[in-house]
Amino acid sequence: MDEFILALFASGDKLKATTLYQLLIGKKTTSVLLFGCLHDLLPYVGLFPKVSQRDFEIQLQKLVQEGYLIDVKEGFYQRGQGIELTKEKQQVLSHLNHFRYGKSEAAAWRMLQFVIQVASNYHRQPTFVPLETAPMFTEPVRLLIRQQQEHLREILKEELIQLLGQLDQEIANKLAQSFSGWQLVGKTSYQLLPPWASDAPWNYLVPLAWHQAFFQEVERETNLVCYQLLAPFFLWDRNQSSLSTQALFEAGFSFEEVCQKRQLKPGTINDHLIEWALRDDKFIFADFIAPASEKLLANKPGDPLTWRFKEVASLEVDFLSFALYQIKTKEERKCF
Incomplete structure (x- = not known):
């Protein structure tokens, strides 16, 4: 967690601890959102909703004692001696956009995995066990199958080739391995984690970054079936x-x-x-x-x-x- 917190201070700005805490737990008042915008911290809104303020303050004081942060005054902190993040961890932070996809990420990703599974098994194996049974997932996919029928499999294949091709190759490969379909069971995100991401908070942040990077590509292609299917979920993050x-x-x-x-x-x-x-x-x-x-x-x-x-x-x-x-x-x- 130390590396992540210090990365928030990377710009050298003086940050107010209480406002930073409110941002991380997801308090979306205008003052907190403006703070996030002006300090390039909006992508991290709501990443840690359950962290207690006391634990957060203890963590800051620990970093002060170790020389990594400077306690300026009146609750403001500034970066002290540096810790250089690895290229892989910097990439994770650059792909996060929790402000835009924090509420929708889990359900939108489940929808994508489900529609891929259904399209892949369509007219191949009628008795497969579906990944989802809730109407919020099954009804949109049933409608899509009714509209596209056997063409849906090829449509999704072409769209995924396009969308994954716009991502970093390593991320694209990891995401591709998570999809289930005909005669194929996808791996979980945690099975796909690289060794360096086995500890908190990276074991939590890495899958989020993969998914949110993919969603950013989807939102650039509003004519795609993937966008039409996922767009209603993205609205969950809007007031x-x-x-x-x-x-x-x-x-x-x-x-x-x-x-x-x-x-x-x-x-x-x-x-x-x-x-x-x-x-x-x-x-x-x-x-x-x-x-x-x-x-x-x-x-x-x-x-x-x-x-x-x-x-x-x-x-x-x-x-x-x-x-x-x-x-x-x-x-x-x-x-x-």
């Missing part, structure tokens, strides 16, 4: 109230009209817009950042990513514009 708000804005309603129709306070609508901006690469910032506020922020000296709202409130900048300006600035820097 349903936020989605309703988003739909109204996309339909052309104004901020005031959305508040009225949703019967929600402006602050709640702000939260929904900020989450939308964090999740959607195509979010149109210009539609929601007040031009006057953007001009004031653009003329303010310093790094926008280090500002706190109380530092700019005197400029008569509204909080939504401030938060979206920071997210926009962060996104623009990723492009360079």
Whole structure:
């Protein structure tokens, strides 16, 4: 666990322990999500929901005593002497996206394994033992079989060749070995773990990274059957109230009209817009950042990513514009 925690401080930023803890257990308040965005920690939201705050603080103090972290002041910590992660562990962290797939990962992966098993056995072995029996899995697959029949096997084969071919070869090979089908029983994730990942937390993080890397490829190919089958699961990671708000804005309603129709306070609508901006690469910032506020922020000296709202409130900048300006600035820097 030490290596993982230290990797969170890799940027050299001063991180507040309480906010970092809230991020790791999955508390998705606007302040925590903005913290995650600005410090490149969003992929780790909710990875360890059962960790106690006391145990986390003890772990931090242990790292301070060993010189790996520096206790700055007022609950902030900074990286001390470095621990270099292996290339394999760095790759695991780079493929994680728990903010996007944390709730959906397990069920979406089960659905993929199930549809592959069914398509592979279709018209070959009618008495196989299905991996799933719950209607949430069986009904969509039954509908898909009815639509595609024997063609589904070839469709999935071509799609998997495409999707797995876009992944690192070692990851693709591991995932391929986990699929069951006609005359084939797939291996479990833990059977496929490399020796270096046998201990916590890597024995937990590695399968997550494999699956989430695959899902990111699926979401880039919205015309595929795999996407159509898995997309409903991906919605589990969205705040349903936020989605309703988003739909109204996309339909052309104004901020005031959305508040009225949703019967929600402006602050709640702000939260929904900020989450939308964090999740959607195509979010149109210009539609929601007040031009006057953007001009004031653009003329303010310093790094926008280090500002706190109380530092700019005197400029008569509204909080939504401030938060979206920071997210926009962060996104623009990723492009360079």
